[in-house]
Amino acid sequence: MIWHIIVGILIHILVQSQGAQAVSWEEWWTYDGISGPAFWGLINPEWSLCNKGRRQSPVNLEPNKLLFDPNLRQLHIDKHRVGGIITNTGHSVIFTVSNDTTSHINITGGPLSYRYQFQEIHVHYGLHDQFGSEHSVNGYTFPAEIQIFGFNSQLYTNFSEALHKAQGIVVVSLLLQLGDLSNPELRILIDQLDKIRYGGNEVEVKRLSVRGLLPETDYYMTYDGSTTMPACHETVTWLIMNKPIYITKQQMHGLRRLMQGDDKHPKAPLGNNFRPPQPLHYRPVRTNINFNVINKAAVGKQCPSMYKDVYYKANSWTPH
Numbered sequence: 126m127i128w129h130i131i132v133g134i135l136i137h138i139l140v141q142s143q144g145a146q147a148v149s150w151e152e153w154w155t156y157d158g159i160s161g162p163a164f165w166g167l168i169n170p171e172w173s174l175c176n177k178g179r180r181q182s183p184v185n186l187e188p189n190k191l192l193f194d195p196n197l198r199q200l201h202i203d204k205h206r207v208g209g210i211i212t213n214t215g216h217s218v219i220f221t222v223s224n225d226t227t228s229h230i231n232i233t234g235g236p237l238s239y240r241y242q243f244q245e246i247h248v249h250y251g252l253h254d255q256f257g258s259e260h261s262v263n264g265y266t267f268p269a270e271i272q273i274f275g276f277n278s279q280l281y282t283n284f285s286e287a288l289h290k291a292q293g294i295v296v297v298s299l300l301l302q303l304g305d306l307s308n309p310e311l312r313i314l315i316d317q318l319d320k321i322r323y324g325g326n327e328v329e330v331k332r333l334s335v336r337g338l339l340p341e342t343d344y345y346m347t348y349d350g351s352t353t354m355p356a357c358h359e360t361v362t363w364l365i366m367n368k369p370i371y372i373t374k375q376q377m378h379g380l381r382r383l384m385q386g387d388d389k390h391p392k393a394p395l396g397n398n399f400r401p402p403q404p405l406h407y408r409p410v411r412t413n414i415n416f417n418v419i420n421k422a423a424v425g426k427q428c429p430s431m432y433k434d435v436y437y438k439a440n441s442w443t444p445h
């Protein structure tokens with residue numbers, strides 16, 4: 126702990142000596158080393174929740190601890206296509222919806238009490254197939270995770286305001302699994318990667334259907350958490366869809382070619398941009414999967430308790 130503090134102070138001095146004008150705080154964090162996830166909360170006082178927060182994300186999802194909640198509704202995301210910009214930020218690949226879109230994509234239903242407006246998509250992925258996703262299931266991590274961000278458009282005027290306000294943000298999370306055929310909307314994003322090889326590169330994407338990214342399932346898990354990048358604000362309602370979507374080996378390769386820096390100083394590859402799991406600290410993780418109904422259908426008789434094995438088969442979670 127003392128070591129953490131000393132390193133934190135050192136980083137503080139280092140950052141300040143770079144000059145507040147030249148280097149913005151935003152750039153001073155990474156996914157490894159002394160500016161990595163364990164130190165985010167020490168680098169900048171405004172990011173203290175990254176270390177002190179007790180409602181942080183991501184988390185490891187444990188199927189045998191999920192709570193079925195009959196109040197959870199079907200999630201609704203508008204179908205129409207929107208244009209935007211896809212950027213290599215040096216931390217992640219981010220698609221941001223065009224600000225002159227006349228028809229916003231609304232995200233409603235599920236556990237949400239408000240209407241949310243789609244704002245951006247983040248991609249987290251590994252340099253190897255064994256890890257890359259931020260959320261894990263029973264300790265199993267996926268090669269990538271796509272996070273669809275919306276802000277509470279009934280209470281707040283824009284995304285940056287909502288980020289640090291109560292009930293400000295929803296994130297719909299898709300876990301990615303390797304497959305022979307990729308999700309078609311995912312292809313629209315991945316096809317642009319050659320043009321954003323280096324940090325700071327961006328390119329226009331004309332017509333993307335956010336809804337088209339979702340797997341074919343109405344089932345999800347939900348919990349209250351935080352953003353997984355600084356400042357780690359605890360304002361996020363998370364939904365993790367209960368089926369993966371697919372990405373090809375070749376597409377993963379395209380992601381792994383991206384670099385953090387510019388073409389003159391490419392620095393390290395962008396991949397491995399995931400935060401490790403955070404403790405749940407007694408938060409419930411709810412689901413709209415009614416285990417009893419699924420078990421009855423699968424086994425043909427009433428089951429008094431949850432059979433996680435049957436559930437896994439019923440929802441094709443089994444990693445392959």
Ligand SMILES: *[C@@H]1O[C@H](CO)[C@@H](O)[C@H](O)[C@H]1NC(C)=O
Nearest residue numbers: 210221222223224225226227
């Ligand atoms: C959209 O963003 C661009 C660049 O940030 C800005 O120049 C433009 O005025 C914005 N348009 C609207 C409609 O807000």
Ligand SMILES: *[C@@H]1O[C@H](CO)[C@@H](O)[C@H](O)[C@H]1NC(C)=O
Nearest residue numbers: 203204205228229230231240
């Ligand atoms: C999204 O919600 C706003 C506010 O209710 C509404 O004006 C708009 O038409 C909705 N968008 C769609 C595509 O339904």
Ligand SMILES: *[C@@H]1O[C@H](CO)[C@@H](O)[C@H](O)[C@H]1NC(C)=O
Nearest residue numbers: 224281282283284285286287
């Ligand atoms: C977001 O809304 C706040 C409050 O209305 C405003 O002060 C801020 O300038 C807006 N930010 C952007 C990026 O539009």
